Amino acid sequence: MKLDEKMELPVIVVASGVLLPGASLKIPIKSKLNIRTIETHLARGAQSNHYVVIAYKVSTDKIYEIGTIAYIDKLFGMTFNSTTSYSLDVVGLYRANIEKLSIPTCLVTKIEDGKEEASFDHKTIESLISGSKILAQNSNSTNFSQEIHDLIDEHEYGKLADLCVSQMKNLGFMQVLEFLGTRDVEKRIEMCEKWMNSESNTLRLKMPNSLIPVGQKAQNPAAQKINKRKIPNAKNQVEQLEEKLNKIEFSEDVSDRVFSELHRLKSMNSQQSEYNILMNWLELVASLPWNTSTVDDIEIGKARNILADSHEAMDDVKQRVLEHLAVCKMNQSVKGMILCFTGPPGIGKTSIAKAIAESMGRKFQRISLGGIRDESDIRGHRRTYVAAMPGRIIEALKHCKTNNPVFLLDEVDKLYSGNQGSPSAALLELLDPEQNSTFHDHYLNIPFDVSKIMFIATANDIDRLEPALRDRLEIIEMSGYSLKEKVKICENHLLSRQLTKHCISPDYVNLDRKAITAMIEEYTMEAGVRQLERQVGAICRHVALRLAEALNSDPGSDVLPDMELPIRISEEDIHRILKIKHMKRVKIVEKMRPLPPGVCFGLSVTTNGGRVMPIEASKSKGTGKIVTTGHLGKVLNESILVAKGWLGANAERFGLKTLEENDIHVHLPAGSINKDGPSAGTGLACALVSLAMGVPLRSDAAVTGEISLTGHVLPIGGVKEKVLAAQREGLRRVVLPRSNEEDYLKIDEDIRQEMDIVLADTVEEVIDAMMEKSGVMAKL
């Protein structure tokens, strides 16, 4: 249909909201009259019409004489309970003089704007242009700002004024109606320019209405500044976002998803609740490192130096790491190679992973998984949830800004399955080289390639890992440090680190070796060095206090008065300083010496490293009953029966009394701690034989190994940890199963030389080794 000068068109009457030419308006159709117009003239089935007149109701019985001829963009109809409601999207075209109103139609004459530009005041136009540019900047629709710029370029100032006024949210209905009704273009431009320049308008152009504090409108420029800072300019935000997204090279399907969502965002009103959700999602997408990676710089010599400089001892671990790096270098990929460091706390699992990242030239990111029981912690929540968030993997990627960092999955053994799914199942997908090029986070909901990430896991107790997860990992066991190694670590690493932390020059302190040894032996009880580092920290604080006190006595001086430097910390000082703050370690071995018959030192391993575990057995007249105490598990209880069974079967051979006429009580101290496992078998057999013979065992020896009923000694785990624990406690001899010879050979040479390690095949050999008197022992 063509528009003539004079015509009859369907009419929609509104009482709020004015449609200016060039602007668009959404009109909910509520009144009966309007519904009738829609149903008779506009709705499907009715005579199809593309144009409509918007007439404005100024009082109960008066319609404004100027209306707007509009193009119908969309007509929505929704039927509910057999009544249909409508909503109309219209775009303003012309002002119209309403000649005759006969609802549902009216007779109108189109009002054309006269020739523009020539006669306009230059200053007014300039001001209109600058005002409209601000408006364009503040708008969140790129179409709108494009239109503004087009109208400026085409010198269509009348239309420009119409478009600008349509965006001024603070103007009243009558004000805009007056503007619509002003036929003179120049006058309209002046009106628009005046409104734009009024202070309150400028403010409103720059920020949403709700943010202007009541009674403070535009009076306080500082407040304006703060408000401006608080609320990012919505238009800029969307534009910046688009700019960022345009720079990213997405795969084709991801690109389709992302840009269709961006398109949706642009068409949304910023007040809509979904707007922020979509905005946050797009911002996350834009901030992820889709195409950013660091270049690997693996040089084996350099890597060896970095590992040597940052870590004392652990030569076999360093060797494994170097081998791994060599494979990465040859392959030019880390796909499918997932290291897992296991061992007691504080032995450098985290720090060696950091050193690996450094030697590869990759970024390092630690993801702590301890205590996670919700799958969505790893894979995020679906966007439909309130306060939905991405999972830790995507968050960490966002943080480190490259797509090939080294990720440390810390404490993978402390993942739990709960009602909210299994986090280790989510990890399986992440670590599967076949699947992880399209890792799916529920929040992100588009695939992200995580195959370039180098994953390193850590665990204290490998037995607690889910078998499927364990299968994906290349396990590198790390065991505790010997005394010598700890002294070296302290001298070369911990001390300097703590001094730097406490801002003390290394020239001011001299911590002698005996002092370090005392600190390790008497104030720590660990396989790693974390407690030791804490004690060194306590010494540094003591030194800092002394230095600060000395400086206080003469604040002007830059030389410390009355103080001999460096401050020497001797073994006595260690006891003086640490005794006050820290409980001295109870040496259980010393306490129990000399051993009475029926007591034996066993060895066990916990997640904190190895431990000497005394086994006590006593007898009383009875019928051969066995009582056990000390929180013993089923396997340990069975070991007692096996040991007693073996003794009963072999007593005659040894010329011993059996314990059949006695009741036996077996107790393992530290009664509140659960104990289990078969490795105490040899210890229990020794304790029972010693009890039956009434002969004490060596009090400088400990034993570990499983026994069979026929007297064979079977292999056990944690050999190095157990030997180190015995060494820490000052024991000299350790009796091990011969089948553990390979593990024994892996123990450092100097420990093997320091300790007297006996390998035994049978229970008799074990008992011989545990009872044989050494020269030193004869005195005990």
Ligand SMILES: Nc1ncnc2c1ncn2[C@@H]1O[C@H](COP(=O)(O)OP(=O)(O)OP(=O)(O)O)[C@@H](O)[C@H]1O
């Ligand atoms: N061989 C070593 N040489 C130098 N420093 C070490 C060595 N081993 C551990 N450390 C230091 O001991 C501290 C604790 O190490 P780290 O945090 O890596 O332990 P961890 O094995 O990861 O412990 P957890 O299992 O509790 O996480 C760190 O400051 C680390 O640098």
